[in-house]
């Protein structure tokens with residue numbers, strides 16, 4: 001091998017080494033410039049792994065099975081992102097979770113709407129009704145929404161069966177669904193459901 005060939009083969013080796021050095025593999029994206037710009041440290045709110053022997057976040061060694069665990073927040077005492085609540089603290093929710101089971105409509109009918117009808121509540125109730133109910137029940141609650149026309153079986157709120165149904169009953173139907181109507185609990189919050197109920201009451205009493 002003459003001098004020229006040696007330089008050429010060294011160059012080849014260097015090139016191959018350079019290219020394979022960048023190779024991505026499984027979860028490893030290859031060499032990154034300024035990795036902290038892409039991967040922020042996911043500090044957990046309360047639990048922190050403070051044992052550095054578990055490997056540090058972004059230790060960027062894909063072979064390290066323990067890796068990527070140490071994520072203690074260095075900016076807070078105790079290494080946590082959130083502070084622990086004061087001892088004896090009791091969590092207060094605005095609305096207690098609604099636990100009346102689906103088949104207990106009669107019990108549900110006795111539940112009182114925690115909201116008072118006001119212009120604001122009714123306006124929000126109407127906006128939510130237009131979003132979640134109108135396509136089946138129609139603007140005036142006659143069961144003639146665009147979907148209601150093809151869905152079939154959507155009753156009118158002013159029918160004898162429904163016009164006197166109390167607020168708790170309507171809340172329960174929105175929450176659990178009834179017959180061919182599905183539950184809306186996952187889309188509409190408890191407070192918003194009670195607002196819709198207030199608005200539906202005005203449609204029942206047209």
Ligand code: HEC
Nearest residue numbers: 132133136153154155170173174178179180181184196200
């Ligand atoms: C996919 C169409 C559809 C949507 C959306 C829908 N409903 Fe219904 N709703 C129905 C059908 C169908 C029935 C009749 C259920 C049955 O008894 O079989 C019904 C029944 C009702 C009843 C009467 C319950 C009873 O006692 O018989 C009320 C009140 C009601 N819906 C309110 C609402 C409200 C409020 C919304 C919006 C949050 C809503 N619905 C969204 C289809 C729908």
